[in-house]
Amino acid sequence: LSGSASETTGVFVPKQEDYQKVYDDIAALLQEKDDYDDGSYGPVLVRLAWHASGTYDKETGTGGSNGATMRFAPEGDHGANAGLVAARDFLAPVKAKFPWITYSDLWILAGICAIQEMQGPTIPYRPGRMDKDIAACTPDGRLPDASQGNKHLRGIFYRMGFNDQEIVALSGAHALGRCHTDRSGFDGPWTFSPTVVTNEYYKLLLNEKWNWKKWNGPKQYEDKSTKTLMMLPTDMALVSDKAFKQWVDKYAKDEGLFFKDFAAVITKLFELGVPFDETTQQTPIILKPTA
Ligand code: ZEM
Known part of the structure; x- marks a missing residue:
């Protein structure tokens, strides 16, 4: 069953099948745009989902995939995020086609899609992330520095x-x-x-x-x-x-x-700091790979 407009708010309430449609759209784009890098946008999509999540700080509860604050210049311009605009631009037509999904949920769904389409393990998906505004951007320096030990x-x-x-x-x-x-x-x-x-x-x-x-x-x-x-x-x-x-x-x-x-561990990473609604979204969705 596909989603429908809520009777009380009129807002579209997506169902499992709607998330599968988003998945299938990303998977088709991955197939189609095969002239990028080593033949796939898959790796850079995984990196986008990781950098969206890896800003989490357990002490303050700030950062994490709930917010998609990398859309805004201060965070998007952090040195660690250089090049991830390629992944965000790749997903722009998907967001336009499915405007009901938040950027935060879309980026994580895309990371999962990329891992599964690149023959990786099945990653259970739980939607429910909300986009935050520019004030929620995390400070620079939360992601790892490759020159260290x-x-x-x-x-x-x-x-x-x-x-x-x-x-x-x-x-x-x-x-x-x-x-x-x-x-x-x-x-x-x-x-x-x-x-x-x-x-x-x-x-x-x-x-x-x-x-x-x-x-x-x-x-x-x-x-x-x-x-x-x-x-x-x-x-x-x-x-x-x-x-x-x-x-x-x-x-x-x-x-x-x-x-x-x-x-x-990827499931844990992608859910850091995400306050899932106890009543609606406890059961993870298994998104079906194309092949
Ligand atoms: Zn990476 N990563 N990463 N990483 N990473 C790069 C590329 C990719 C570190 C790091 O500095 C770098 C994790 C952990 C760590 C991916 C996924 C994950 C690059 C190259 C660097 C420098 C960026 C470039 O030039 O385009 C460091 C220090 C890490 C600490 C352990 C974790 C965790 C990841 C996911 C779970 C992926 C998929 C890429 C490839 C991106 C691409 O565009 O091909």
């Missing part, structure tokens, strides 16, 4: 409420996409299959020999054998820190375990 990673992710295992599971998202010199300054992809969700990131971290790249850009690693892959200083911290490395070992060995833990 294990202490910084713990500082950033503990603030959101994650533990060491969850930090490593979330980092597996770097199987996807690439760094762009005109965005972060770093360059290149982490894996040979940057548009497919796999546990390759962990395997490469452990099995490749990583050297400092000799160039004028920011300090990053390159693989010894092909010099075409990269790791950030924060990625290498996951193997130099013993508590992190035990999880890298586990996820490199067992893709099924990685998929299960990644689905759980």
Whole structure:
């Protein structure tokens, strides 16, 4: 059953089928616009959903995906968000076609769609986010800085409420996409299959020999054998820190375990600070992938 106008307010009340329509529209656009980067907008959509969510601060309850405040200049212009305008522009026609969905719900739905369409695990979806105004923009510096190490990673992710295992599971998202010199300054992809969700990131971290790249850009690693892959200083911290490395070992060995833990931790990330309505939206929606 499709949604209908509320009898009391006249506002459109969407049903599961309406969210599936939004999903199908994004999936079709992903198929259609295949001349971007490595052939997909999928990775940058995942990054948009992550940066919308990763501003959360558990002490103050500020930030998180409930608000979509990256629409506004102060937050959209934060260095960490460079390039994400490509993802927001990609979703503009979807928002125009389904004006009832909030930007906050749309960005997270798009992240889930991208993960599933790139052959990743099923991610349960709960709508209910409300867009906030410019006053709710978060201060710069809440997202991780790739030039740093294990202490910084713990500082950033503990603030959101994650533990060491969850930090490593979330980092597996770097199987996807690439760094762009005109965005972060770093360059290149982490894996040979940057548009497919796999546990390759962990395997490469452990099995490749990583050297400092000799160039004028920011300090990053390159693989010894092909010099075409990269790791950030924060990625290498996951193997130099013993508590992190035990999880890298586990996820490199067992893709099924990685998929299960990644689905759980991404769900938690995407729901940080979202006050779901107790009465209406307790049951998550499973959105059906196209393939
Ligand atoms: Zn990323 N990430 N990230 N990340 N990330 C980049 C790209 C992507 C860090 C980071 O500094 C960078 C998580 C965690 C962390 C993705 C998803 C997730 C880039 C390259 C940088 C520099 C940006 C560019 O130049 O375009 C750091 C320090 C992290 C701390 C652990 C988490 C968690 C993610 C999701 C769950 C994705 C998908 C990309 C690829 C984007 C693209 O455009 O291809």
